[in-house]
Amino acid sequence: MNLSSNVPEKNASGVLGSSYSRRHRLLRWPIFSLVVLFVMICLAVFAPIIVPHDENLGFLEDRHQPPVLFGGTSNHILGTDSLGRDVFSRVVYGARISMLSALTALVIGGAIGTALGIFAGYMGGWVDELIMRLVDVKFSIPLILIAFAMVVIFSPSFGLLIGLLTMFVWGQFTRQVRAEVLVIKTTDYVAAARTWGASPAQIMYRHIFPGVISTVLMIATFQSGAVILAEATLSFLGAGVPPPSPSWGAMIADGRLYLDTAWWVSLAPGIAMGLFIAAITLLGDWLRDYWDPKLRQL
Amino acid sequence: MTGALTLLGVTFLVFGLSRIQGDPRSILISDDASFDQWQEMGKQLGLDQPVYKQYQIYVVNLIQGELGTSTLQKKPVAGILLERGRNSALLAVTAFSLTILVGVPLGVLSAVKTGGIYDYAIRMFAVLGQALPSYWVGLLLILIFAVGLDWLPASRMSDWTSLVLPTLAIGWLGVSGQIRIIRSSMLDALDSEYVQLARAKGVAERTIIWKHVLRNAIVSPVTFASLTFASMLTGSIVVETVFAWPGLGLLSVNALNNSDYPILQGVILLAALIYVLFSFVTDVVYMMIDPRIRIQ
Numbered sequence: 001m002n003l004s005s006n007v008p009e010k011n012a013s014g015v016l017g018s019s020y021s022r023r024h025r026l027l028r029w030p031i032f033s034l035v036v037l038f039v040m041i042c043l044a045v046f047a048p049i050i051v052p053h054d055e056n057l058g059f060l061e062d063r064h065q066p067p068v069l070f071g072g073t074s075n076h077i078l079g080t081d082s083l084g085r086d087v088f089s090r091v092v093y094g095a096r097i098s099m100l101s102a103l104t105a106l107v108i109g110g111a112i113g114t115a116l117g118i119f120a121g122y123m124g125g126w127v128d129e130l131i132m133r134l135v136d137v138k139f140s141i142p143l144i145l146i147a148f149a150m151v152v153i154f155s156p157s158f159g160l161l162i163g164l165l166t167m168f169v170w171g172q173f174t175r176q177v178r179a180e181v182l183v184i185k186t187t188d189y190v191a192a193a194r195t196w197g198a199s200p201a202q203i204m205y206r207h208i209f210p211g212v213i214s215t216v217l218m219i220a221t222f223q224s225g226a227v228i229l230a231e232a233t234l235s236f237l238g239a240g241v242p243p244p245s246p247s248w249g250a251m252i253a254d255g256r257l258y259l260d261t262a263w264w265v266s267l268a269p270g271i272a273m274g275l276f277i278a279a280i281t282l283l284g285d286w287l288r289d290y291w292d293p294k295l296r297q298l
Numbered sequence: 299m300t301g302a303l304t305l306l307g308v309t310f311l312v313f314g315l316s317r318i319q320g321d322p323r324s325i326l327i328s329d330d331a332s333f334d335q336w337q338e339m340g341k342q343l344g345l346d347q348p349v350y351k352q353y354q355i356y357v358v359n360l361i362q363g364e365l366g367t368s369t370l371q372k373k374p375v376a377g378i379l380l381e382r383g384r385n386s387a388l389l390a391v392t393a394f395s396l397t398i399l400v401g402v403p404l405g406v407l408s409a410v411k412t413g414g415i416y417d418y419a420i421r422m423f424a425v426l427g428q429a430l431p432s433y434w435v436g437l438l439l440i441l442i443f444a445v446g447l448d449w450l451p452a453s454r455m456s457d458w459t460s461l462v463l464p465t466l467a468i469g470w471l472g473v474s475g476q477i478r479i480i481r482s483s484m485l486d487a488l489d490s491e492y493v494q495l496a497r498a499k500g501v502a503e504r505t506i507i508w509k510h511v512l513r514n515a516i517v518s519p520v521t522f523a524s525l526t527f528a529s530m531l532t533g534s535i536v537v538e539t540v541f542a543w544p545g546l547g548l549l550s551v552n553a554l555n556n557s558d559y560p561i562l563q564g565v566i567l568l569a570a571l572i573y574v575l576f577s578f579v580t581d582v583v584y585m586m587i588d589p590r591i592r593i594q
Binding site for chain 2: 134153249255256266267275
């Protein structure tokens with residue numbers, strides 16, 4: 001495989017090229033993304049204060065009430081599900097679970113992936129070879145299948161979910177960071193540090209790591225959408241957070257059986273997820289153009 | 299070569315997972331198996347021998363196509379995979395055709411008309427396609443076209459009409475990815491000096507776009523396309539459950555619900571094999587379309 005052809009080229013002047021300031025003026029702020037993300041994060045953080053009903057408590061006599069715009073009451077703005085639970089409250093709590101699991105997985109997976117990427121890129125040789133083969137293995141198996149195998153062996157739990165999501169994200173960091181390190185490694189300041197007698201650990205931590213931070217943040221932004229989708233998929237299939245905790249994927253699955261009579265149960269969490277991930281993707285696009293348009297292929 | 303190493307890594311993982319919890323027989327054999335079958339399996343897996351020997355037996359069995367027996371269907375795993383794989387492949391081919399036939403032109407249009415209303419609309423279409431989960435899109439399609447309008451069947455495999463909705467549900471994601479990647483690599487190529495030269499020479503704009511730019515911008519879309527196809531073969535797992543499409547996806551979900559580990563490990567190995575094969579094909583295609591790589 002031609003890994004070398006995937007290394008992003010940097011122009012001689014580096015990231016801070018002459019068109020830097022001009023580009024910044026041309027880029028408009030991603031207002032839509034920021035507003036959507038701000039609102040949804042606030043909802044998730046302040047969920048206990050905001051939600052009108054207990055998210056896990058349902059009254060069967062209230063089941064399948066339509067949303068307020070479709071003949072329902074303002075008591076349940078987004079209607080109720082088959083157990084009479086308030087859909088709005090569950091969507092809000094679902095946001096909380098999605099964000100919490102995605103964030104945890106990104107922090108752990110991002111740290112592991114970045115460390116491995118720096119290590120592989122800087123050390124080279126068999127260390128590099130070994131780590132990159134691990135990455136290949138990771139990319140060759142769809143996450144869902146591994147998740148299934150794990151769920152058959154262990155049983156679904158929040159911890160297992162985080163573990164699986166971590167396994168899902170680290171490889172992307174390793175690949176991209178390694179490519180970046182291969183470029184940074186050849187710079188004069190790294191050579192200078194080496195002549196001063198800095199140890200490999202010092203060089204990797206103090207001289208190389210700061211150079212990859214922007215890339216890492218960018219991958220994290222792009223990956224957060226993918227992680228949330230992955231979490232929802234696992235929950236949809238019953239391999240994620242165990243019920244009755246509200247998770248977007250599990251809610252979509254719950255509503256499937258009643259699609260012809262109570263479509264809102266499935267539709268509402270899907271729309272929330274779509275909005276959230278679209279906002280993240282657009283923010284990621286913007287960050288990429290802002291920091292380094294050379295990475296457009298990411 | 300790297301592909302073979304990758305596959306070896308995957309077998310190691312699958313083997314490790316089956317041994318992680320003590321006696322592998324507890325997950326490899328059905329609950330109603332007799333004591334004789336239990337002993338038989340122990341001998342077959344070489345459980346009285348050291349672990350590395352067991353791994354060796356395992357890999358040799360795999361190479362001979364011996365994937366074990368499904369604990370649920372009581373049939374050899376290899377046969378089941380072949381039968382279900384065909385159905386998944388059918389779906390993957392139609393969804394992939396959609397990706398190319400719709401994704402490439404839209405991506406090119408979006409890049410050529412940067413900043414315009416078409417570009418904006420196409421990009422929104424692509425961002426949404428990547429943001430909405432495909433199984434949710436599937437449910438929405440069922441709701442509109444099967445429940446509401448009653449034009450197309452909601453699920454199960456019958457004539458060609460049953461293929462339409464799952465293809466759209468899986469295809470949208472592929473189309474979106476293709477649009478985004480074509481657009482960005484086209485933009486890079488449009489900036490280049492040879493395009494300016496061609497323009498200065500007075501070459502027709504259409505020729506510039508389809509011959510000069512697209513040809514130079516095609517490398518990453520090709521990678522993306524081949525890996526999309528590989529992932530469609532196995533990655534349509536969730537969409538298949540929504541449409542009750544009898545492919546590998548539905549098979550693995552049923553295996554999950556019935557703790558059928560032999561089937562799961564079979565699907566995992568097949569998925570990895572497909573991925574490795576497609577990476578190899580991509581590399582070969584690279585060399586055909588990009589002489590610069592051939593020199594390296």
